[in-house]
Amino acid sequence: MEKKYKADFYGYDKNKLESILEQSLANGGDYAEFFFENTKTNSIAYLDKKVDSMNLGLSYGVGLRILYNLKTIYLYSNDASIENLEKLAKEASSIISGNKSMPKKFVNVNMKDRNPLHTDPFSIPFKDKIAILSLLDEKGRAVSDKIKQIAARYIEKEREILVVSSFGVYAKDSQTYTRLITQALASDGSETQSAHLSYGALDGFDFIKKIDIDTMSKECSDVALKMLSAGYPKSGKYPVVIENAFGGVIFHEACGHALEATSVADNASVFCGKIGEQIANENVTAVDDGTIANEWGSYNIDDEGVPSQRTVLIENGILKSYLVDILGEMKMKNHKVTGSSRRESYQYPPTSRMRNTFIAKGKHSFDDLISSIEYGLYAKKMGGGSVDPATTDFNFAVAEGYLIENGKVTKPVRGATLIGKGDETLMKIEKVSDNLELADGMCGSISGNVPTTVGQPAIMVSSMSVGGR
């Protein structure tokens, strides 16, 4: 489907925009950029067998960023009128005292749309979306009478952006997201447990229609029920096998954040100056790929107008690249931008962030991972986590776990958090299987919450601290 660009700022005269960029650099500066955004978001929450809330909204605004001597000035406003752009340019440039610099003329770039929209979700009646939520509720409850509540949610978002900069960039993208989330609550009278499952894409309503609601509901309710009868793992340090798909959150936290120029360029990452060095077990190859068609963490251009890329981060354990934005490139000099600059909205200056980040397929079978473990944890589904990029001390929660005893997966266990140090854990990924899958998530950092994909095949980490009882 051909994308339509509807926001009014696409109609602004390009010469005028060039002249405002020039005004922004009237007192010097190495880079000036306007980021325009018009985002429509609809969300429907379904609970207690009815629509619990529905919220339809519009976000609209512009951010002006000027970089000078590696410093940042950022101004934003909801008023994206030409008069206000001029006002912002004047305010921002008044902070700088230097010699005028000249922006480059816009260069026309014909960009291929790598993420074609399959059925504009905004054109689909709400009743069809509510019907899907109602089905999730019905099927989820049908699994067992112990399923006491289903909370389902549908979100659609159309993010129209325009980036114009003194580097001669005039780039636009329309990014449409759809996402379906369900949460099941199981209770046996004394205990309550929950499980959640989501699917999201940078795509239209066709993506939602392709989801097998039966399987999704059942899978979610089953996990909640299993956790109801689960015990706790032992406290201590021992081997952990982490399943594919959302299991990739381990790489995201343990390593990914510390490869972002945000911390690398400020000398605040353990991986500073380690390009070409072995930082992970030789079994590990990791990629951050923003070019996978219609994937949740993909886009045509990043929020600095740079085309998205596929970036190999680690190849057979050797560090190959960081994730670099324009400011990161200016600071680190010999590292080129990787098209990874992102922000939640015009209310944030952008910074280097992950897109679709995953560990590549390995050569082991799932049995190879499990069979040699005497006592361990099999983390089948992961929750979220967090990391301190300077120390790589990270944590993440196991949502669905099982014990591994004498080489076999045995009893279900719940509520465990895993911690480790990223640089040490990367070395301990001793086995990587071949069942690579991706999963959608939201990642929060200094430039806000952005859609990111994590992924991996199942991996075996020789030892991690497990929070048990």
Add this chain to the structure above:
Amino acid sequence: MDKKIKTLEKAKTIYEKIYIKAKEKNIDEVEVFVSRSAEEEFRAREHALDTFVFAENIGASVRLIKDGRVGTSYTERLEGQSIDSMFENAYQSIEYAAREKEYNTLPLKQDSMSKEENYMEENVSDVNSDKLKNEALEMEDILYKKDKRITNVPYSFVSRYSSEHSIINSGGIAASERRAGVSYYAEIIAEENGIVKTGSDGFTTHFHGKYFSMNDFASRITEDALSKLSAKPLKSGNYAAIFDNNAIRILLSSYLSVFFSDCVQKKLSLFQNKLGQKVANECVSLLDKPYIEDGLGNVFFDGEGVAAKEINLIENGTLQNFLYNTYTARKGNCQTTGHANRGSYKSSIGITTHNVILVPGKKTQKELISALGSGIMVVDLMGAHAGVNSLSGDFSLQAEGYKIENGKIAERLSPFIVSGNILTLLTGIKEIGSDVRYNRSSLYTPSVIVENLSFSAE
């Protein structure tokens, strides 16, 4: 900086426009909410201003009720056509909403008791921008000078914000409030013999220059990071523990929804059916107050314009009350407590707390440590967004802390995991200290001694 409330007039204009449209469509009730915020941020790095952010933001939302069905929508464009689309969106969503005539209604003027304009404004807006910039620079300087092992100050950050919002509804409520504050945040990296550790903290106040001591703030962060340099791994096992005023604050804040009437009604609260029952030890009393000195949760009225009441949540260990908004109060057949949440014009109406106070005891933290004798003192918790299960009460979290031996702090520990359940933790609280943590969030907690918990590391 201009300190006058501006959104009230704007809200009235939008309300008049929408009210006419609403009449035409036989809508019963109308509410308009407008909020505006401004912020200035100064980040110092390597003795120069590294990042300056200046921003203004405005947004509006509308809530319509027709025949017991609610429709809502928001917009960040306030020109004519966008207001029309906001109305159309809200009107469209009414059709799909559940019909709950007996519960869905807006509050009335007599519920509000509020003046039209309310100011929680102190001296913050009068402070010169250069002063704030210099504070960011000075804070970085002080941090570097504290110890030569501090090798990097990635964040030395001062921000000033002001925000105001106005609510107009067809029940006769017209209320607005404005506040301003200043926040300090710093993060440091300390290094010694190849070991790298970090420390960070934040402080927010409505009074510039009154409560914040930059030197104390810097000392706290520095001591925390430096003590980690000699941290020793903890042997996994069960230990008696103190949660210091920061750790217990983080843990309790993850479970506040147990007091929310909407969670109770949706069967999502651990405290369901427990009103009047013991849910915590005798020594535990928990209050919610709409206004305290420099309270970060201070309000004149709640997210619907209703006057907020002081509520006893737990008194001497017994669960006393839940928190209500207009909808949940009607559903629960009681009065609203003035705890409607409206995070921004983008949010649906929910429930919130204002200033939550864990009533302090008499002993200092030092005396608590001495009373514990031996065990662990937890001082920080990470990953609460994932490691806390609000339905089962289980938690399993990355933590920082110290080992306590012979009634004294013995050594710093490497990161470990602390696991337990909030229900047993609350009933097992043995003693509450007097060292309340202020200016970090709207939850005010002293350190507490808890029963044995499971700790995991080596």
